[in-house]
Amino acid sequence: MNARFDVIVIGAGHNGLAAAEALAKRGKSVCVVEQSDAVGGMACDRLAHLLYNPAPSGVETREIDTVSLSPEGAHVLIRRGEARFTSGKPHPDAAAYQTLYRRLVRYAGLLHQLAEAPPPGLEQGVTSLAGLRELSRLAKLGVGVKRLGKAEMREFLRILLTNAYDLLLDEMPDGPLPGALAADAVRGAFSGPRSPGTVLSLMYRLRHGGGVFLPAGGMGAVAGAYAEGARRAGAEVRCGLGVTRVIVEGDKVAGVLLSDGGRLDASAVLSSVGPMQTMRMAGIAEFDIEAVRRARKLRAKGSTAKLNLRLGGVPEFTGLSAAQVKARLLVAPSVAGVERSFNPAKYGDLPKQPVLEMVLTDGTGPSTLSVIAGHVPETSWTTDRRESFTASVVETIERFAPGFGSLVEEADLLTPEDISAMTGAPGGHWHHAEMGLDQMLTTRPTVGMARYRFGVAGLYLCGASAHPGGDVTGAPGRNSAAQVLADGVA
Amino acid sequence: MMDGRIETRDVAAVPVGLIETPVFSRLDQISTAKQWGNWAGYISPLVLDTMEFEYFAIRNQSTLLDVSPMHKYRVTGPDAETMLNRMVTRDLRKVAPGRVAYAMWCDEEGMVIDDGTLFRFAENDFRLCCQESMHGWLLDAAWGFDVEVIDESHSVAGLSLQGPTSFSVLQAAGLGAAGSLKPFDLVKLEPDLWVSRTGFTGDLGYELWVPWDRLTKLWDRLWAQRAPWGMRAIGTHALDMVRIEAGFVAAKVDFQPVLTASRLGRGRTPIELGFERLVHFDKGHFNGRRALLKQRDTGPRYNLVRLDIGGFKPAQDALIYHRKRREVGHVTSGIWSPTAKRNIALAELRAPFGGEKTDDLWAEVYVNEEGRWDKRLVPVTVQTKPFFRNDRARATPPRAF
Numbered sequence: 089m090n091a092r093f094d095v096i097v098i099g100a101g102h103n104g105l106a107a108a109e110a111l112a113k114r115g116k117s118v119c120v121v122e123q124s125d126a127v128g129g130m131a132c133d134r135l136a137h138l139l140y141n142p143a144p145s146g147v148e149t150r151e152i153d154t155v156s157l158s159p160e161g162a163h164v165l166i167r168r169g170e171a172r173f174t175s176g177k178p179h180p181d182a183a184a185y186q187t188l189y190r191r192l193v194r195y196a197g198l199l200h201q202l203a204e205a206p207p208p209g210l211e212q213g214v215t216s217l218a219g220l221r222e223l224s225r226l227a228k229l230g231v232g233v234k235r236l237g238k239a240e241m242r243e244f245l246r247i248l249l250t251n252a253y254d255l256l257l258d259e260m261p262d263g264p265l266p267g268a269l270a271a272d273a274v275r276g277a278f279s280g281p282r283s284p285g286t287v288l289s290l291m292y293r294l295r296h297g298g299g300v301f302l303p304a305g306g307m308g309a310v311a312g313a314y315a316e317g318a319r320r321a322g323a324e325v326r327c328g329l330g331v332t333r334v335i336v337e338g339d340k341v342a343g344v345l346l347s348d349g350g351r352l353d354a355s356a357v358l359s360s361v362g363p364m365q366t367m368r369m370a371g372i373a374e375f376d377i378e379a380v381r382r383a384r385k386l387r388a389k390g391s392t393a394k395l396n397l398r399l400g401g402v403p404e405f406t407g408l409s410a411a412q413v414k415a416r417l418l419v420a421p422s423v424a425g426v427e428r429s430f431n432p433a434k435y436g437d438l439p440k441q442p443v444l445e446m447v448l449t450d451g452t453g454p455s456t457l458s459v460i461a462g463h464v465p466e467t468s469w470t471t472d473r474r475e476s477f478t479a480s481v482v483e484t485i486e487r488f489a490p491g492f493g494s495l496v497e498e499a500d501l502l503t504p505e506d507i508s509a510m511t512g513a514p515g516g517h518w519h520h521a522e523m524g525l526d527q528m529l530t531t532r533p534t535v536g537m538a539r540y541r542f543g544v545a546g547l548y549l550c551g552a553s554a555h556p557g558g559d560v561t562g563a564p565g566r567n568s569a570a571q572v573l574a575d576g577v578a
Numbered sequence: 579m580m581d582g583r584i585e586t587r588d589v590a591a592v593p594v595g596l597i598e599t600p601v602f603s604r605l606d607q608i609s610t611a612k613q614w615g616n617w618a619g620y621i622s623p624l625v626l627d628t629m630e631f632e633y634f635a636i637r638n639q640s641t642l643l644d645v646s647p648m649h650k651y652r653v654t655g656p657d658a659e660t661m662l663n664r665m666v667t668r669d670l671r672k673v674a675p676g677r678v679a680y681a682m683w684c685d686e687e688g689m690v691i692d693d694g695t696l697f698r699f700a701e702n703d704f705r706l707c708c709q710e711s712m713h714g715w716l717l718d719a720a721w722g723f724d725v726e727v728i729d730e731s732h733s734v735a736g737l738s739l740q741g742p743t744s745f746s747v748l749q750a751a752g753l754g755a756a757g758s759l760k761p762f763d764l765v766k767l768e769p770d771l772w773v774s775r776t777g778f779t780g781d782l783g784y785e786l787w788v789p790w791d792r793l794t795k796l797w798d799r800l801w802a803q804r805a806p807w808g809m810r811a812i813g814t815h816a817l818d819m820v821r822i823e824a825g826f827v828a829a830k831v832d833f834q835p836v837l838t839a840s841r842l843g844r845g846r847t848p849i850e851l852g853f854e855r856l857v858h859f860d861k862g863h864f865n866g867r868r869a870l871l872k873q874r875d876t877g878p879r880y881n882l883v884r885l886d887i888g889g890f891k892p893a894q895d896a897l898i899y900h901r902k903r904r905e906v907g908h909v910t911s912g913i914w915s916p917t918a919k920r921n922i923a924l925a926e927l928r929a930p931f932g933g934e935k936t937d938d939l940w941a942e943v944y945v946n947e948e949g950r951w952d953k954r955l956v957p958v959t960v961q962t963k964p965f966f967r968n969d970r971a972r973a974t975p976p977r978a979f
């Protein structure tokens with residue numbers, strides 16, 4: 089007899105765990121199977137470092153400021169909509185920035201309700217109860233947009249599909265202040281601020297109000313809280329065991345095969361890996377040709393690297409107080425600069441002036457600077473290339489913090505290739521699938537998969553590739569669980 | 579020129595206009611009608627002499643048609659059966675090597691992409707013959723499977739030899755071994771020559787397949803035997819008459835291949851085209867299965883049916899009415915059948931018409947009486963059997979005529 093569960097979740101990334109918790113809370117027996125020895129997936133100390141949204145219960149967070157570094161030393165201190173120079177002097181564009189920022193957060197709030205549930209869809213038509221419910225959700229968004237007033241509504245619709253470059257530079261001169269928003273718009277993405285859809289991705293990131301939070305104990309603690317939540321609700325979490333195959337019988341999911349040769353039975357399987365990997369596990373022949381083609385063509389070109397620099401002492405940044413050094417530090421000196429850093433990525437080359445997000449983490453000890461570098465190539469990371477990239481990041485920081493290089497005791501570089509090998513994330517991509525206009529909302533990750541299910545009955549996506557996408561939010565996992573419950577398959 | 583510009587005339591020339599098949603010169607010599615058409619980019623005869631002569635030759639003697647323009651794809655490899663079985667609606671596991679199967683394949687919504695014949699040469703070796711270009715689709719369908727897909731459209735040629743005396747012609751040409759072929763059998767009779775007992779006429783007939791450069795030789799070999807058996811070369815117009823009699827559907831005529839239709843809702847499912855018997859739900863997943871299962875439960879939106887139409891006037895394109903008032907469909911192919919001596923048609927009716935509801939149906943035909951148009955409503959009856967049936971089509975060995 090094989091062990092039997094109502095639901096099996098492939099991968100104990102935070103989304104898999106969030107899904108498991110939601111299902112277990114509704115009385116389902118759930119087993120989460122994780123190939124690596126630790127829970128959390130990409131939400132671990134070596135990779136993710138900040139939250140843009142509420143943390144799971146049990147994790148303390150601290151909201152921190154953002155400092156956008158200026159090569160001329162005119163660093164900007166930002167918290168939500170407020171901006172001034174780190175010296176305390178007022179910033180000449182503070183008012184314009186505040187107006188724009190508040191507007192974006194207000195608009196982003198409208199998207200929030202769309203993100204917290206499966207994307208709207210009228211596939212059932214409006215003759216059923218479910219269809220009517222969908223219609224009312226869409227209507228609510230409509231009402232929300234209407235409530236903005238006529239002028240604002242027009243503005244919302246005008247900017248929704250435009251690019252961050254135009255939006256920002258229409259409002260203020262270029263520099264570290266708009267540069268910070270430009271960097272936030274494209275972080276994790278294979279896009280530059282001039283790419284279409286970057287206003288939408290910026291708003292997505294601001295949908296919880298725009299605060300930036302440092303979790304106490306680091307991202308590992310966040311992952312631990314997700315796991316604890318799942319276990320407390322009654323889910324079983326097994327690490328060190330990969331799923332090798334999803335068993336399909338009569339067009340329905342029947343269970344999974346494990347890397348140790350074992351088998352678990354279940355009537356629903358939720359997968360936190362990408363659509364293509366999931367299809368391969370279930371067998372390509374079980375899916376329609378078009379669905380396979382769309383999964384094949386999914387854009388998931390990883391472009392974000394992580395560099396953990398262990399330091400022999402606390403770095404000093406010219407013009408920053410000791411407290412300001414503990415802010416989120418950005419190297420995004422201008423919107424144009426962020427765009428330029430993206431150019432080489434199009435040809436698989438390294439950025440000449442990398443855009444960085446840095447934070448002195450609590451999790452890995454106060455002497456570690458956690459650096460996220462954007463716009464790096466996905467593959468072809470030779471030893472040479474790794475070394476020269478690490479050197480160029482350190483050099484970039486050195487420009488703002490003289491003597492920084494000599495503090496570095498160890499550099500732990502994780503390229504998209506490494507991240508993919510570690511977590512199985514497609515292309516090592518932050519969001520498992522690019523957050524492009526064509527791969528969002530009802531077409532996330534692609535046409536026909538927005539309901540978390542695809543093809544085989546009982547098979548669901550629950551990871552970052554599903555709506556609403558990546559970041560440590562747990563939303564895709566929770567939404568997927570809600571869909572499983574609504575479908576009544578488990 | 580040294581300025582980097584490219585002159586159009588320096589670019590390798592792409593052939594302009596229709597291409598000749600290997601036997602074009604033969605056809606051109608015979609042709610008195612000089613009516614040529616475009617079949618998948620090739621010059622193909624619509625009529626060589628007169629359509630009537632050619633039609634009666636199919637039904638009473640034998641005929642030769644160059645079917646080389648057909649699209650042909652070879653699918654080989656360990657996963658060939660699995661891959662094709664996931665693509666087509668019928669169960670290919672039941673099609674043994676040495677057999678040919680008529681098959682349809684659908685998009686993910688269950689709408690027919692095309693129909694065609696699948697030749698199974700060996701366990702892992704198939705050829706798909708069809709009307710639409712299918713290379714891209716096959717490559718998509720093959721992704722993830724251990725198979726090789728080769729476009730043989732321009733390397734394999736074929737002749738269709740059809741009619742009651744067709745076997746006699748084969749025998750006279752030294753190919754009497756084809757006598758043991760049952761309908762839909764396939765055999766290699768000589769190196770580079772495969773013969774199948776297949777065709778589009780509903781009658782006794784064979785298709786012969788050779789490498790492109792050997793077609794002329796094959797043509798001459800058969801043509802030399804034509805006299806005692808009354809064999810004629812024909813064009814596609816006559817073929818269209820007999821395929822309607824046999825009840826075969828034609829792509830772009832009786833249904834719109836869904837990948838080429840740009841308007842929404844133009845696709846039709848195999849069930850709607852009357853081919854539910856070729857949809858094998860119990861074989862595992864195949865493209866469009868989930869959508870087709872739904873339709874099996876909810877019922878088709880349309881029914882493609884055979885109609886016997888009152889009067890003599892061919893009812894091509896006629897609208898069909900229920901109780902003479904409500905428009906419920908239209909004729910997709912309609913002819914006067916000289917063999918059945920009936921006015922016959924294929925028509926698409928909106929469900930439930932043609933399904934549960936078959937009575938009180940009328941066709942609206944227009945008659946031009948020397949410049950004066952008259953509109954007539956003629957009664958129609960739905961037929962379940964093909965209009966042409968003759969047991970000589972199935973007799974094995976074929977009878978001599």
Ligand SMILES: Cc1cc2nc3c(=O)[nH]c(=O)nc-3n(C[C@H](O)[C@H](O)[C@H](O)COP(=O)(O)OP(=O)(O)OC[C@H]3O[C@@H](n4cnc5c(N)ncnc54)[C@H](O)[C@@H]3O)c2cc1C
Nearest residue numbers: 099101102103123129130136137138331512552558559560
């Ligand atoms: C460098 C980097 C920095 C980031 N920083 C931040 C940040 O600061 N803030 C933020 O909000 N977001 C950040 N992100 C994004 C965020 O980490 C991800 O979007 C999120 O963690 C994805 O979670 P997930 O659960 O969907 O998938 P994952 O975390 O990728 O989890 C998938 C899990 O499935 C497991 N798995 C895969 N295949 C199998 C199998 N066959 N059997 C069993 N288990 C399997 C994997 O081991 C993994 O644990 C960052 C991403 C990157 C790449």
